[in-house]
Amino acid sequence: MKEFELKAKGKIKRLTNKTFKFDERVQEGWFSAVYFLKTKEIVEDCIPDNYVTMQFFQKNHAVLCGTDEAIALLHTFADHPEELEIHSLKDGDKVSPFETVLTVTGPYQYYGYLEGIIDGILARRTSVATNVYNVVKAARTSGKQKPIIFMGDRDDHFTQQAGDGYAAYIGGSTAQATHAMNEWWGKKGMGTMPHALIQMFKGDVVAATKAYNKKYPDDDLIALVDYNNDVITDSLKVAREFGDELKAVRVDTSRTLVDKYFFRNQHLMGSFDPRGVNPELIFALRRALNDEGFDHVKIVASGGFNEERIREFEEMNVPIDIYGVGSSLLKITTSFTGDNVLLNGEAEAKEGRRYRPNPRLERVEYIPEKD
Template structure:
């Protein structure tokens, strides 16, 4: 609520409405997704689906909703957090498609940290995950699977058509992640965690949970940035007397805090 001369604040109405709409939408999506994924944590990856100038505010909204794990330093600028995550696919490309070499270089830059290796560049996540794990051993904290939904991982090449019947095999799917978990465990790397990303929203998370998919963290971006909560500001008093557009009125709220 704002009290004063209209000419002093009226021009700010649309700006305020827009800020509230975006921040509230993002915070609500983050909160609902976090609850759907619980107890598995989610990682806020909303950096490339919208204008980069939104990152500070979106990161703050995510933080208020309860998710402080974010992928850029801009996300943490308003609340004091740091960015984190994995290497980009670009690093693997620069290394001529060598996922192991890229992971080793990444680990060399952060010698005191366990790293998360991106392992889907060659569309063979089990093979590349094991290759990285054998070299980095306990320096490898996790692998991230980010397979596009337009692709089918090479793991399924060895399955017969009968074995694939009824399975959803495109992109990041429960069958692939279960196979990856088994392969890591059997090779002696039970400590390596699995992070999944690429097209995740509440419904996809529910599917993974229903299938008891062994996921340690969900990386989520686009679905958290949909703006679906609107705000509007209305004049509801004139010189202390209630007067408003039909359907609008002065609504008392104990949740409001005075801002000096």
Template structure:
């Protein structure tokens, strides 16, 4: 059920020149192709064969990070017909693009590639949405580390492509092997709430057995389980000292940490992972000389929230981002036929858009 296509078979230079794409072989049987594209292919083959068309792909927003081009090219290579006869021009994964800018152009017989239109649309839309989201989060954190936690917000089959899109956007720390599969990274992580739960809520015990099982790994303690972040972070730091690498705060947005009991919170929103809680946590750790302990935050972080934290110099070392990265409504792509036998021919309002950024693609 899996077809493998090595990216190095494509003539254009790739960021992942030795990578292998794994496709569902049903793509070649039209399983994912809109029915009317299959019908038009049959009709054209019977009544209007051997005409040369040019199809271009574009989107409608500015400041989008393009991703999915290499995957689309590999798909054309595998499932197109007589691909050596196709003339292809494309941008690169990672390019920043503008509204209506063509990112991919293919010229050739419609029956040889046209039925892949919606599949390519889907690949470009998903990958570019995730890459753009990841890029915006990465940009907001001003050089700090982002941990991609996009492993549970969508169908698991999206993980490999989503992880590659995050890689293109500059994120290297991922939660699962699948997220890193296309570029050679392994999943990383600390401890889940489940470990603390099975220790009866005892964070110290959870850390003890974690460290016993993974003695050579840096340990990050999850300190929000009891909704008492500062207290539990200090308890863990006092016991483990230099063995404790970081603490992670993942307080739910509908909770207010116990640190604020008896304190005036009328001037800010104390719910969830708020900046005041992180300032208090850093201060508490530093006062006991645990300056080496880093702070990781997660739960509902977006570029906007990260920008606020960074502008106020909230002492965060690593941002965990999940749901925002996998938002799939950031950008959509359209494939248009714009030339017929070398002459302009397109739906009203559309035309062949020239671009000096496109690079010629040659398949080996």
């Protein structure tokens, strides 16, 4: 097991390849662009004594994530990692366009074939972290932070969950849908009931909630209330049944449906889009709960939320207490580039690129493999 430490402001952070569980085929070049593999062979045969500095950057204001993973990759698969000089910013650092976030110096053939993999790690992790950060920021009003639940398990391949969940945590989401999403930061997944549970109780939300509460009495009781497309009626049914035990109701109405509340109150129609989870529905739900003394019951909303939509809801003071967000957080919005910028300590880069020293970078110290 290879280990290393990252010294930052007097503290030491220990990481291992066990944390990240890399595919061993990285060592064989399986995931590297073929031209990197060919370059490695040519350098080994023709010019093995050159020292190259490779620097990594991107072009947005972003929340950096993936540096720990990239460094672990280098110390796991580079040849003679103890001979590499690595400087890096930290996961969670705010970065500017073109700011250098990572540099690696050493013989090219030791690590060059990992360039594209590092770009990909930084791109995905930083994109998710930044997307989550922006959503979390949108849900912060009047000095109060509303929680964001990261619900991206159904929006991408399951093998991405651990890294995406960690990146979401770096971005500010402290609740994740699966155990895998929490693996790298030491928590467990959270969740209540899906529509599938209610379906097996033939649409009886109260019966499904009773079964859930009996099986998981220590969980905060949160009822999913949109199964019958009548969230106010079902919310009141559950609230009357459970009283103070009920902590929240979750509304997840499809964007293609209009809740039955509006068909009972057609005079409201015409001035807004009544489909899905909309402000008027949430305002009406809050009033209905409060009118019967259930003001302690929080409202969780999910389904199609992103930064822009959350900001619109917050500007209208829609009484949502917790947002569940999924697919919008997984979009790749940030791409990284690795460039060779120094050759044996002298400036040497392709036209338009140059070495950009960054005083914020910190040296990564290597610890040899333990017995």
